[in-house]
Amino acid sequence: MAYEMNPGAISLGACKIWYWDEDWVGIGSTVGGAVISYLPQYYDLKIDQLGETVVKKMLQGESAGVSFGIAESGLDKLKLAIPFGTIYVSGSDRAMGVGVNTGGDLLERTLKLKVHPINTRGTGGTDDESYIDDDFTIWKAGNTGAVEIPFSPSQPRVYRVAMAIFPDLTKDAGKYLFLIGDPEVSGEDTLPPSxxxxxxxxxxxxxxxxxxxxxxxxxxxxxxxxxxxxxxxxxxxxxxxxxxxxxxxxxxxxxxxxxxxxxxxxxxxxxxxxxxxxxxxxxxxxxxxxxxxxxxxxxxxxxxx
Structure with missing residues (x-):
């Protein structure tokens, strides 16, 4: 087989991120990129006859996360980073309180996220948001990392979030954590190519x-x-x-x-x-x-x- 390279398949660029709140709401400007991580955990199977040699790795669990930097200010966006914050409203005034929520269940405060890599498939090389083959749909994500809000004259006020991804047991077993591509796809692929x-x-x-x-x-x-x-x-x-x-x-x-x-x-x-x-x-x-x-x-x- 000839060894071929397809530079057109190399992706470079930012993404758009939405969260679900009765409809998709854009997070807006981000700084520092976004990263989706996936880590499988394996059990190393060893047998007496081969000592410490690992003869098989058996999947025991999977974990995932997503991190990004929120660059636009606003309580609604800060609430994404501080899921146990409480929004207070008095007329047109709003505030967010942060206090002790011992025993709070983060799973009850998770967000559904959509991460859309920006492409050039639209008119004039613009982003075509209807192209979703590379999109990530994350069913349940909640920030578990420290939130640092810098105040500096030499850098934007960006707060990074590091969200853990939790399984959504209402989904098919093969997509508990997230799905890449069309989220409406159902049923495992069992059809052969032709x-x-x-x-x-x-x-x-x-x-x-x-x-x-x-x-x-x-x-x-x-x-x-x-x-x-x-x-x-x-x-x-x-x-x-x-x-x-x-x-x-x-x-x-x-x-x-x-x-x-x-x-x-x-x-x-x-x-x-x-x-x-x-x-x-x-x-x-x-x-x-x-x-x-x-x-x-x-x-x-x-x-x-």
Whole structure:
């Protein structure tokens, strides 16, 4: 398999953060970035015969957290950092009291958060908030870190929060802590990947590959899949291009475009004229580790000399 790099898949930039209060409310400006952390805890299984050698790691628990710096002032936003603070209202006046809440249950004061990495998919390179494939939805988060509010002429008044993420047992077991992507998705992915389109070139124009005639001898072959593939399975052993009556696979450069779910096969040399070729795809897995259920096979004929 050709070693390919896709710099377009490298993300750099800030995010937008909302919290739920009968509707999504934006936290506004942040400083210092946001970090979502995940830590699995494992039990090291050892057996007498191998002494202290760890033969298996068994998952015992998972923990997660989110931290960010709130840059905009206001009691409502300060309350995010001090969940046991009490808001007092008298007419148009407001204040927040902070005192002893011994025995208070932080779980009852958690927030639902949405973290949206800013993208450039919108008009003119602006952020498209409807693109949620990279969004994090955190069901229950509460600040457990110290809150320091600096007063300095040389730096903004930013207070950082370090929130623990708690499991929401009303969710499916696989997403107790948080979800990456569309929060409305339900049901575990058990569907295998499949080829939804195969293309070859006829006179330089992409054409359905199955049964195609007069295919250019310098064609590339593009295979589009129903979903994202597990990239470690995208290799030469799973893609075979050969003459229909032959047994030797033709050497091809293999390039995977994760954004399009598309694999391109580029033969190392021109194909032979007036020859029937066969493309076979098998054994690929999606990112949920579901394997293709049946091979994809398509035949085409190259143009005469």
């Amino acid at each position: 080829v939804t389109a195969g293309k070859a070139e006829v006179d330089g124009v992409e054409t359905d590959i199955a049964g195609a005639a007069d295919v250019d001898i310098d064609t590339v072959i593009k295979l589009t899949f129903s979903e994202a593939l597990k990239e470690t399975t995208v290799g030469a052993s799973h893609f075979i291009l050969k003459a229909d009556n032959g047994t030797t696979a033709i050497n091809c450069a293999i390039v995977y475009d994760s954004a399009l779910h598309q694999v391109t096969l580029d033969p190392a040399s021109n194909l032979s004229n007036s020859t029937v070729y066969e493309v076979i795809v098998n054994g690929l897995r999606d990112i949920s580790d579901n394997a293709m259920s049946t091979p994809y096979i398509a035949r085409f004929t190259t143009a005469a000399a």
